[in-house]
Amino acid sequence: MRRIRKDGGTVAQAHLEYLNPFPKNLGDVLRSYDRVLVPEMNLGQLLKLVRAEFLVDATGYHRVRGVPFTAAELAEAMEPLL
Numbered sequence: 001m002r003r004i005r006k007d008g009g010t011v012a013q014a015h016l017e018y019l020n021p022f023p024k025n026l027g028d029v030l031r032s033y034d035r036v037l038v039p040e041m042n043l044g045q046l047l048k049l050v051r052a053e054f055l056v057d058a059t060g061y062h063r064v065r066g067v068p069f070t071a072a073e074l075a076e077a078m079e080p081l082l
Contacts, residue, residue, distance in 0.1 A: 002071070003071070003072075003075045004075055004078055004079070004082070009078075009082045011078060011082075012033070014029065019046070019049070022049075022053060026054065027053070027054040027056075030050065030054050030056045030058070031054065031056060035059065035081045035082075036050075036056055036057075036058040036059065037058070037059050037060075037061055037074075037077060037078055037081055038050055038058050038059070038060050038061070038062075039060075039061040039062065039069055039074055039077065040060070040061075040062045041062070041063070041064070041065070041068070041069075042062060042064060043062060043064060044060045044062045047059075047060035047062070059081060061074070061077040
């Protein structure tokens, strides 16, 4: 995020503490952005739920590996969306 902001990009992040039920204002928050990236450490189930529940054209970045994403990996995933 810092790298993207340093290069002049504007990004925001949200961390969901619970998914069932989704936070009440999540749809409004997601729809307020032009593009949404959903990084997740599985096969993309959250992306499918977000698209179905809120009708948001979100992009997924997922993988199945027991190591958290690095900031560089997320920045690379975000760059095509900017």
